Amino acid sequence: MKLAVPRPSTIAFAVAVLAVALSPAVLDMPQQSLLTRALIFGLMAASLDIAYGHGGLASLGHSALAGVGGYSVGIMMVKHEIDSFFLGILVAVVVSALVSLIFGLLALRAKGIYFILATFTLGQMLSNLALQWKALKSPGVEAIVGIGWPSFGFIDNWVDYWDSTTILRAVLVVVVIAFLCIRRILGSPFGQSLRGVRDNAERMEALGYHAWAYRLASIVISGAFAGLAGALFAYHSGIITPSNIGIAASGVLVLMVILGGSGSIYGPLIGGMVVTAAQFYAGEWSEARAPLVIGAIYIVTALALRGGVAGAVATQHRRWRQARGSA
Amino acid sequence: MQIVANGVSIGAVLFLMAAGLSLLIGSMGVLNLAHGAVYMAGAYLGWTICVDNGLPLPVAVIGAGVGTALIGVLFERLFHLIGGQADQQILLSFGLVEVLVNLSQWIWGAVAKSPFQVSWLAGSVKVGSASIPVARLAIAVVGFLVAALLWFVQDRTRVGAIVRAGMDDPSMVRALGINLDLVVAGVFVLGSAVAGIAGVMGGLVLGASSAQAIDVLLLALIVVVVGGVGSVVGTFSAAILIGVLDAYSRSWLPEMSSVVLYALMALVLVVRPTGLSGRAAR
Amino acid sequence: MKKLLLMLCAVVMLGATACGDDKGGGSADGGGDETVVGLVAPQTGFAANYGPEAQQGIDMALAKLGKDSSVKIKIVTADEDVLDASKTLERVKKMVETDGAEIVLGPVFGSTQQAVAPYLSGRGLPWFSFLGAGKDLATKGSAFIWPGADSLTAGPLGTYAAEELGYKKIATLAPDYAYGHDTMDGAVKEFEAAGGKVAQQQWVPLGTTDMLQYATAMDTSVDALLMWLVPTDAAAFVREYRNLGIKVPLLMFQGVFDPTFQEVGEQLVGEIGLNEYNPDLDNAANNDFVAAYGDEFDGIPNQTTAFAYTVTNAIVSGLEKSDGEASLEALRKALDGLELDTVIGPASYNADGIASSNRTVVKAAKGADGRYVWEPVKTYEGIGAPK
Numbered sequence: 001m002k003l004a005v006p007r008p009s010t011i012a013f014a015v016a017v018l019a020v021a022l023s024p025a026v027l028d029m030p031q032q033s034l035l036t037r038a039l040i041f042g043l044m045a046a047s048l049d050i051a052y053g054h055g056g057l058a059s060l061g062h063s064a065l066a067g068v069g070g071y072s073v074g075i076m077m078v079k080h081e082i083d084s085f086f087l088g089i090l091v092a093v094v095v096s097a098l099v100s101l102i103f104g105l106l107a108l109r110a111k112g113i114y115f116i117l118a119t120f121t122l123g124q125m126l127s128n129l130a131l132q133w134k135a136l137k138s139p140g141v142e143a144i145v146g147i148g149w150p151s152f153g154f155i156d157n158w159v160d161y162w163d164s165t166t167i168l169r170a171v172l173v174v175v176v177i178a179f180l181c182i183r184r185i186l187g188s189p190f191g192q193s194l195r196g197v198r199d200n201a202e203r204m205e206a207l208g209y210h211a212w213a214y215r216l217a218s219i220v221i222s223g224a225f226a227g228l229a230g231a232l233f234a235y236h237s238g239i240i241t242p243s244n245i246g247i248a249a250s251g252v253l254v255l256m257v258i259l260g261g262s263g264s265i266y267g268p269l270i271g272g273m274v275v276t277a278a279q280f281y282a283g284e285w286s287e288a289r290a291p292l293v294i295g296a297i298y299i300v301t302a303l304a305l306r307g308g309v310a311g312a313v314a315t316q317h318r319r320w321r322q323a324r325g326s327a
Numbered sequence: 328m329q330i331v332a333n334g335v336s337i338g339a340v341l342f343l344m345a346a347g348l349s350l351l352i353g354s355m356g357v358l359n360l361a362h363g364a365v366y367m368a369g370a371y372l373g374w375t376i377c378v379d380n381g382l383p384l385p386v387a388v389i390g391a392g393v394g395t396a397l398i399g400v401l402f403e404r405l406f407h408l409i410g411g412q413a414d415q416q417i418l419l420s421f422g423l424v425e426v427l428v429n430l431s432q433w434i435w436g437a438v439a440k441s442p443f444q445v446s447w448l449a450g451s452v453k454v455g456s457a458s459i460p461v462a463r464l465a466i467a468v469v470g471f472l473v474a475a476l477l478w479f480v481q482d483r484t485r486v487g488a489i490v491r492a493g494m495d496d497p498s499m500v501r502a503l504g505i506n507l508d509l510v511v512a513g514v515f516v517l518g519s520a521v522a523g524i525a526g527v528m529g530g531l532v533l534g535a536s537s538a539q540a541i542d543v544l545l546l547a548l549i550v551v552v553v554g555g556v557g558s559v560v561g562t563f564s565a566a567i568l569i570g571v572l573d574a575y576s577r578s579w580l581p582e583m584s585s586v587v588l589y590a591l592m593a594l595v596l597v598v599r600p601t602g603l604s605g606r607a608a609r
Numbered sequence: 610m611k612k613l614l615l616m617l618c619a620v621v622m623l624g625a626t627a628c629g630d631d632k633g634g635g636s637a638d639g640g641g642d643e644t645v646v647g648l649v650a651p652q653t654g655f656a657a658n659y660g661p662e663a664q665q666g667i668d669m670a671l672a673k674l675g676k677d678s679s680v681k682i683k684i685v686t687a688d689e690d691v692l693d694a695s696k697t698l699e700r701v702k703k704m705v706e707t708d709g710a711e712i713v714l715g716p717v718f719g720s721t722q723q724a725v726a727p728y729l730s731g732r733g734l735p736w737f738s739f740l741g742a743g744k745d746l747a748t749k750g751s752a753f754i755w756p757g758a759d760s761l762t763a764g765p766l767g768t769y770a771a772e773e774l775g776y777k778k779i780a781t782l783a784p785d786y787a788y789g790h791d792t793m794d795g796a797v798k799e800f801e802a803a804g805g806k807v808a809q810q811q812w813v814p815l816g817t818t819d820m821l822q823y824a825t826a827m828d829t830s831v832d833a834l835l836m837w838l839v840p841t842d843a844a845a846f847v848r849e850y851r852n853l854g855i856k857v858p859l860l861m862f863q864g865v866f867d868p869t870f871q872e873v874g875e876q877l878v879g880e881i882g883l884n885e886y887n888p889d890l891d892n893a894a895n896n897d898f899v900a901a902y903g904d905e906f907d908g909i910p911n912q913t914t915a916f917a918y919t920v921t922n923a924i925v926s927g928l929e930k931s932d933g934e935a936s937l938e939a940l941r942k943a944l945d946g947l948e949l950d951t952v953i954g955p956a957s958y959n960a961d962g963i964a965s966s967n968r969t970v971v972k973a974a975k976g977a978d979g980r981y982v983w984e985p986v987k988t989y990e991g992i993g994a995p996k
Binding site for chain 2: 052058060106107109110112113114116117118120121122124125128129131132133134247248251254255258262288289291292294295296297298299301302303
């Protein structure tokens with residue numbers, strides 16, 4: 001490992017993480033909770049982009065894969081009283097990876113628009129299963145309710161109880177570790193080959209790569225991280241419902257990815273946080289008219305922001321460097 | 328027998344819901360997820376004309392058809408702006424759903440409208456051992472008429488030939504000096520008008536509500552996938568098949584009834600990724 | 610990069626322990642002797658009518674209080690997102706921890722109630738359902754349930770069918786979720802206790818839009834069909850029922866609410882229902898309430914407004930008796946057996962916080978002014994709490 005000066009983006013990331021860690025000093029409880037939710041959706045969007053942006057596999061069923069993680073920890077805690085964080089996370093990741101494998105094996109038979117429709121179908125099937133199957137419901141409600149914050153086994157004695165500040169920091173640690181893993185994967189030879197498959201599958205096949213295997217792997221990895229984010233969502237929300245994993249939720253994830261800039265490193269994370277905040281503040285502004293704001297964000301993003309926020313920043317940065325270079 | 332009759336009668340509604348979407352995906356490669364919202368707009372317009380103002384049903388059908396055709400013109404311009412990118416189409420259509428649903432709640436209120444009362448469509452007729460409400464027959468008649476019209480246009484006219492050729496090789500069609508964009512815009516408007524008519528006819532048994540924007544989209548997508556895009560006959564057979572299957576699964580497997588439909592859809596995608604009688608999407 | 614990661618973790622953990630005793634959130638008791646009550650009801654989406662209707666009832670109850678009342682109430686609201694309970698829960702947490710809500714009024718929908726109940730019960734925060742709830746939410750949680758437990762509230766419909774109408778055999782139809790099962794089971798239990806039999810039970814899966822098959826698959830040899838569906842589904846079902854020419858009488862729990870009832874009333878004239886609230890009830894409290902509503906909003910109040918009004922009154926009575934103490938224990942004790950004079954007649958909460966109140970069997974009819982009404986036929990007293 002060679003020593004190198006950290007890149008500006010890495011420094012900015014580290015500063016941002018620090019800022020979030022110290023933010024409870026100035027944020028009140030709902031704002032901390034919002035920030036926690038934003039971090040979780042940032043991770044969920046980042047996980048989607050592994051397959052979406054880097055694998056070129058537009059998915060409309062990603063929230064269902066996240067939901068597999070959320071339902072896993074929810075059912076473990078509520079129905080089987082297993083409240084260990086590490087066990088919960090492990091099960092959530094493994095189960096959602098397995099479901100993603102099946103998901104990928106089925107969906108990859110279709111191409112283009114049909115792939116999108118296939119992911120939509122599979123996602124909707126899981127959402128309907130959660131709506132109708134008694135094993136996936138708490139008594140008297142179409143959801144898993146009463147999910148508490150899990151126990152860590154070692155840290156629990158350090159704090160009196162799990163308030164919003166502690167939860168924010170715990171989620172931050174998990175999200176940062178997961179995000180750095182994603183960054184590592186995308187920067188690895190695997191990530192490069194995956195983008196190669198996305199851009200020119202025939203050439204990669206000719207070079208001896210199995211395009212299909214790379215695609216499948218990207219869906220499984222994407223689903224595993226989604227499961228992690230979904231587990232965090234269930235722990236933080238205390239509840240998970242079929243509408244959290246349905247088509248509308250998957251659509252929001254696509255918005256997050258594209259608004260942030262699909263195929264970039266930090267873009268989806270930022271997009272996820274920005275959209276979560278936008279949803280919240282649109283509701284604060286006017287509960288009744290908030291959907292118009294969200295709708296406008298969707299439409300403007302579709303019409304204007306091809307490369308997303310990250311793309312816009314990168315373009316600006318390039319222009320700035322070019323301007324400096326030519327001066 | 329009765330279950331089959333019920334299934335066929337809801338199948339006609341499903342066909343009307345899905346026909347426009349199938350055309351859009353098939354002939355233009357446009358994944359318009361706001362199709363259910365257009366249906367919803369048609370249902371509400373139909374309610375305003377037929378129930379609120381007490382005008383005859385055919386007036387409502389025409390009025391809602393024209394209204395949603397205008398929405399179709401707007402949508403077509405927007406989809407035209409973003410080009411053929413599937414993910415941007417997803418975003419655009421989700422945005423349109425949010426806006427249309429919120430506007431409809433603003434205009435028509437939050438409470439759903441109950442099924443439209445049309446006095447000359449009351450009662451039912453006996454067919455063999457099954458009873459079929461007259462309103463369902465009316466829907467089936469409209470469904471068959473629309474199916475026949477679409478099939479005729481697509482398979483027997485010059486416009487249809489251009490659309491079919493455009494699905495397979497757009498650059499060749501353009502090279503022949505045909506204004507494909509205009510034809511494609513026409514298909515968009517036609518598809519939206521069909522969705523609006525579906526909204527009014529569906530309103531006879533389902534009423535009008537903002538939840539339909541997503542509910543109808545989901546049903547229409549199942550039909551389109553099973554039937555294959557761009558094929559009127561395929562869409563029609565799939566709609567009837569799904570209507571009947573849904574009726575059976577509700578009586579035999581009520582715990583899993585909606586999962587069954589998606590399982591069928593997944594099965595079709597795996598075994599025959601282009602649907603029962605579809606062609607590859609552009 | 611690993612070092613960076615380690616450092617980050619260390620900083621965050623340090624922060625976590627250092628600030629461990631910094632318990633976020635606002636203090637629970639607001640200014641002085643004012644009690645903060647949080648209304649949780651849908652303000653947006655397809656059920657957006659509930660929130661404003663409930664607000665009307667609350668406003669009317671508070672307007673009666675007057676300046677020199679010993680009880681002072683401040684209302685805060687949270688939008689109940691019927692489709693995404695996680696958002697509702699988040700808003701309820703904010704309402705309690707930041708806005709300082711000491712008592713919650715609502716939520717309306719059973720699924721939301723189940724979603725927020727673990728949080729509210731965990732904090733021992735009293736919450737008042739004003740449109741029914743499962744009884745476990747009170748006996749095992751911190752709920753007060755008006756006008757009675759779901760599993761008991763529809764009972765009189767079964768009793769009336771067997772004892773007054775002499776029906777021997779009925780069929781049932783309701784949605785396949787908790788509220789549908791609870792209410793039907795309650796009515797069936799009373800019907801069977803009075804010697805009746807149930808020949809067929811149909812449960813409509815969630816997400817069903819087409820009601821035709823429940824009409825065609827019905828066993829028409831029965832004496833009556835006992836049913837509850839949400840108003841638009843009920844309207845769709847009754848439409849097919851009439852189209853098919855089925856003559857079996859209906860026993861409709863809750864009847865059909867306005868405005869849907871006015872759209873389909875013609876098809877229901879003569880059918881029997883059971884109301885929890887009915888604006889035509891003739892008692893002093895209801896006459897005053899309906900008159901006041903007419904003056905204020907120019908119309909006829911519905912169940913949501915009437916019960917939000919009633920339960921706000923109950924909260925005030927409870928607080929008056931507990932000297933403003935808003936804890937669960939204090940309110941349970943204050944309200945236990947306290948006689949309440951409500952719009953549906955005399956009522957009271959039991960020690961578990963479940964109300965017993967009157968139910969009225971009604972008959973659909975066309976009123977003199979051309980409006981469709983549910984005419985009161987017979988009243989059953991003290992329904993809703995386990996005996």
